[in-house]
Amino acid sequence: MIKNKLIWTAVVVCACVVTFAFSTAKQTTANNALSKPAVVNGVQATGLATDGVAATKTKADYNPFAGRKYVRPEGQTMSEFIAEHRPVSVNTTSDLLPNMPIDEPRDDNNSLDIICTIANGSNNFSGFLNAAEGFAFSGWINPAPSCAGSPDFPYRIDSVRFVVANAAAFGDFGCTGPCGAGTATYRVVVYNTSNCGTDSCQNPGNAIITSALVSYTTTNTAGALGTLTVPVQGCVNGPFFVSIEYVSWTGPGDNGGTGGAFRSLWPTVLWSNVARPLCEQWVFNGCSWTDHTTFFTGGTTGFYNFTVYGESNAACTPITCSNEVACDITCPGGSIQENEPACANEYVDVTNGGCFAAAENFSSIACGQTVCGTSGTFTVGGVNNSDDDFWQFTITQTTDVTLSITAEFCVLGAIIQAGPAGFECDSLVVLGSAVESPCSTLVLTGRLEAGTYWAYVSTAFTTGVPCGTPYYMSLGCELVTCIPDFSTTVSCAGASPLITGSTVGAGDPCGIGIPGELWQLTINTAGSYNFKGCDGPEVYDQRMFLFDANNCCVAFTAEDDDLCGTVGGLSFIRCVDLTPGTYFLLVSGFSAADVGQYNIAVTCCQPCPITCGDNEAEADCGPGFVGTNDGCNVSPVQVETIACGDTKCGSWGYYTRNDSGFRDLDWYRITLTEPTRLTATAQGELPNNLWITTDCPSTTISFSSAFECSTHTVSACVPAGNYYIITAPQQGLTNAPCGSKYTLTLGCEPCDIINECPAGSAVSQPVTLPTGGWTFGPSDAQVDVKYYQSYSLAPGETGVDRLTVWGLSLIPGDFTVCAENPMTFLIEFWSDSAGVPRISSNPVCTVTAQLSGDPSGLIYNDTYEALAYTYNFPPEQCCTLTSGWVSIQATSTGTPEDCAFYWGSSDLGSIAAQRSVAGVLEAQTFSMSLCLSACPPPCNPITNLTVYNAPGNAGAWLNFEAPQSATYLVYSATSPNADDNPDGGTDPDYTLEVSQPITAGPGLEQITLPVGFATYKKFVVIANCQ
Known part of the structure; x- marks a missing residue:
């Protein structure tokens, strides 16, 4: 019986040819919209309430010691060979190749100095996707027919020029980083045939000339082709193979230089759609030579693009060709x-x-x-x-x-x-x-x-x-012997010295590519230890790793990044149980750029007792425990109820069942009949998590994490419905004892949910519901993108005095939720120019305002709640543009500074939106969410005011003509020096007699005052149309 071993044998399958459309420039990720079907690479939900997940960071975690159990500096990894090695075609013209000269100066003035080239000319290129280190592309050169020298030999080879293909020109093939940018190293090798003959079907044999290593570096992430000329000095007496070897690649697009599959700066390209004789091009796949057509199954025709410069009939001594020696090994003695x-x-x-x-x-x-x-x-x-x-x-x-x-x-x-x-x-x-x-x-x-x-x-x-x-x-x-930078003895039971230093200018003691300092720690007393960097002299993105004596710089016992409370901040390794012995502490940063001074305090982990009467119905966990309020994690759903104002005292911890470990999550359900702001506050004897989620299947609305004894809060304004408040120990605390106590208090207060346009809106385009085909596009100054939406008011409406849009606050590019509220916005109204905003002229109206986002209760992609942002023009002001375009763009950096505003779409717009990228307009396929309220009609003054004492002096009658329905305010003054303006009631000469709504009609209106007048009295009547 032969068992399946395809996990290995797949490395030698032949490659395929796939053609891709060409784009002259690729959008940066920061400009991309979040859509449904959502393009959410890199999205990290903040704490899904399941037994296995509790993510709190807003940047991608990575372990620099991943794979440290085995590190391979030489040879080809299996993943690189499993990937298809295929040409990627691109149709372009020479004006897109600014670094590709049509000709190259010759090395001297010899009339017989001729250029040998197999680049026959075409505007159709192919690049070699997933070209891996160790690959080589070899082409047959015969100076006799190609160069027409007389005589042709000896032929002196001076240099070889080849195309460098930036992969970003061909599309995005799973690159995690700035695609295309980086450094590649190459080598040019000249081979004779394996039998020293003139038949190119005898594959490349022995190397007869080898160039020095050369490199090519670019920061270009939009894609381009360049050239590299490599000196190659040697002399031949017959046809030969020239090979371009792809030696190495490093770059941020290579998964941060950590050995990912993406490569750029491929050596040479294929001049496609050009007839190519058999046997004249060969590929070395790191193991053997294969004819190009065989290697690229179904491949396009064409020549590798490189040029050989040299001189025919040169005064040089040819290198002697030697037949390739058959491989014959001998087993070493003593084996x-x-x-x-x-x-x-x-x-x-x-x-x-x-x-x-x-x-x-x-x-x-x-x-x-x-x-x-x-x-x-x-x-x-x-x-x-x-x-x-x-x-x-x-x-x-x-x-x-x-x-x-x-x-x-x-x-x-x-x-x-x-x-x-x-x-x-x-x-x-x-x-x-x-x-x-x-x-x-x-x-x-x-x-x-x-x-x-x-x-x-x-x-x-x-x-x-x-x-x-x-x-x-x-x-x-x-x-392995670990070499520390410093050493000290510490104990959590008594006074321990601060571990202090600086990673500025430090070495890389663990070889992770990040500056750091390695401390050898001697621990004489067993205990639960804290290594706290939160009180350091300066804040930077710090990271710490703790190793035992047998795994220094290999596999850590504990680590932390940002536990001091701020993403991108200092670190805190907490409550790690250590026995007497030797340990190593590495203080470094999250990346090579993150350096600074550090102070690490060593203390004991001291649990805090919480004393309260346990009113949770579920029993304490323990071995074999089966919970009774595990919520949506079980079927049927198991929960306890909680009401506004309740305080729960419960317990949780970690337990085992059937040889697997679990943490006890406690779910409390509340049913709301109206929009309510829920505020849950918790404290526990263990580091713990706290959630507010929707009904099953639960989606996180708000999440928080805290140390033991610390009080933390989650809050959200939610519409009527069922919700869960969930508490649990933090993920990974496998030694957390069952029966550890917590308290949980729930507060409630009414709140407003804004998910529709106000009644009577002049323009009503509410945000697309989560069940529809929605898009949120970045309209933010930091990515230089602005969205525009057209509008048109009804006849008789004179302008706009209120605006509402819906959007998200996200990290640009990776769509991670970001908390900047309020945000500063630039709101502009533009006239129309042939169906697009007239951005060549100044806007008709411009407003800069700081707006707070109100909850909508609409959750997108189970992660993002749309916020409603509303601007009201000041009283008696409005934008008088009745038809045109409106744009709203966030302009603040805020806290954190990299939040960006993503404007949401609407299903109800009749005209698609426009957006500008770096000032260039682009038509969109959707409309933006937008509510506009029209300016109120003008409020005209009354006319024909007369005042009479009522019969019997029991009051006063005021008769006048009301130009519109409004609330009419009657002010009076007894001073003959009073002017005619009560100043809205602030003038001390005037007293407000009455405020009375009147529906305008034909003829005179009358207001009766309870007290008449016997002496001088001035009356002023004002219409209030608001």
Whole structure:
């Protein structure tokens, strides 16, 4: 029986050709809109209320020690070979290639100095997606027909120019970072054919000229093609191959330089749609040469674009060609023999087939040993297979390991970590792998912690290798000794010195690419320790890692980033149980740019007792515990109720059931009959989380996290409905005891929910509901984007005096929720110019205002609540533009400073929005949310006012004509010196007699005052139309 081993054999599948449309420039992520179907790469929900998730950070977490159990500085990783190596086509013209000269100056004035080129000319290019380090692209050069020299040889090679293809010109292929920017290193190699002949179908053989390494660096993330000219000095006496080798790549688009799959600055491009003879182009895939057409299955025709500069009939001595020597290795003396029979068709491996054997079996290798074995390819039931050898070794403490394999075949080697006992093969992990060509040595080096591992050897291909073909392999080991910068003795039970220093100008003691300082700590007293950096002399994005003596700079015992309370702030490793011994503390930053001074205080973790009467119905957790208020995490839903004003005293902790660990979450449900602001306040004996969520399936509305004994609060204005208040210990506190107490108090107060336009709005385009096809686009100065929405008022309406829009406050680019409220906005009204805003002229009306976002109760993508932003013009003011465009753009940086405003769409707009990017208008496919209220009609003064004493002097009659329905205010003054303006009641000469609503009609209106007048009295009547 042969078990499935496709996880390895997939590395040698042929590549495909895929053509992509070309874009001259790619939008930056910050300009992208958040839409449904939502493009939400990088979105991080803030604390989903499930047993397994409680995320609180608003920046992407990463572990710089990930993979430290194995680090491979040489060879090709398996992931790079599994990725398809395919050309990516682009149609363009020369004006898009500013760095590609049509011709190049010759090296001297010799009339026979001619340019040899295989670039036949075309405007259709292809780039090589996922070109990996170690790849090479080789083309056949024959100066005789190409250069027309007389005589042609000897031919002196002076330099080679080739195109550098910035990957960003071809699209975004999963790059996590500034795509395209970075540095690539290349090498030019000249080969003769493998048999020193003139037949290009004999693949490249021995290297006869090798250039120095050259590099090319760019910060361009929009995409372009450039050129690089490499000096290559040598002399040949016949046709030859020129090869461009892609040696290395580093760049922020390479997952921060951490070895991700994305690469840029590909060496050479393909001049597509040009006939190409067979055998004149070859690809080296890190293991062997393959004809271009075979390697790129279904590939386009065309030539690699590079140019050779040199001189025919040169006065130089040709390099002697030598036939490629057949690969023949000899097992080193003193080696251990594999003693496995040579494979054959229908072969069953019972020696060391490892996890692929019918019955799992392994050979052994120890540090310092060399073993000799054989491999080959065969068929079982007509299916191609290879002889796979598993060599088991055990590491007892952290060790730097070097695995070297030399074979007479194209070899695939790997280091594999065995899974847990009983699941060794089922849960194995491939830590690193590489392939290497025959008679070259494959080297894997890395750092392994204590455990069981396998060295794996097989053929890179499942055909073409005779059974019994030999290899030998050596395992070198060196115990790891961590070298600290400083050392001290600390104890949480007594006074301990501050751990102080600065990472400014510091080294990189753990090799993570981030400056830091490594402290060796001697701990003499067991306890639960805090390492608190919150009181440091300056704030920067700090990070700390604590290692035990056996895993220094390999696998941390505890770590923290930002626990002091501010994202991008100082760090606090809390409540880690330590026994007497030696430990290492690394103080660094989140990135290489994050440096500063630090003060780390060492204290004991002191739990705080909470004394209250337990009124939670659920029992304390414990081994085998099954909860009774686990909320939406179980079916049927299990909850307890809570009412406004209630205080709950409960308990939670971590427990085990069926050999798995869980934390006890307590869910409390409240039912609201009207819009209400819920405010939950909690305190616990453990670090804990607190949520407000919607009804099942629960979506987080508000989330908070706090240390033990600290009081924290979550609050949200929500519409009528069912909601959950949830409390739980923080994720990861596996030693948190069950029965740990907490208190939870719920407060309620009425609030307004704004998710519709006000009644009577002149323009009514409410935000698209979460169930619709919504979009939120960035309209913010920091990304230089502004959205515009057209509007038109009804006849007779004279302008706008109120505006409402809906939007989100997000981190630009990754759509992480950001809390800047209020925000400062620039609101502008624009006249229309042939269906677009007239941005070439000044706006008709301009307002700068600080607006607060009111809750809408509308949750998008289970994460984002739209906020309603409203601006009211001051009394008796409005914008008199009755038809045109309005734009609203956030202009403040706020706190945090990188919040951006994303304006939401509406289903009800009749005209699509426009947006400007860097001042250039672009038509959109949707309308923006917008509510506009019309200016009130003019408020005209009364006419024909007369005043009479009522009969019997029982009062006074005021008769006048009312020009409009309004509330009429009657003021009186007894001073003959009083002017005619009561100043809204602020003039001390005047007294407000009455305020009376009147519906205007034909004829005179009358207001009766309770007291008449016997002496001088002045009356003023004012219409209030508001």
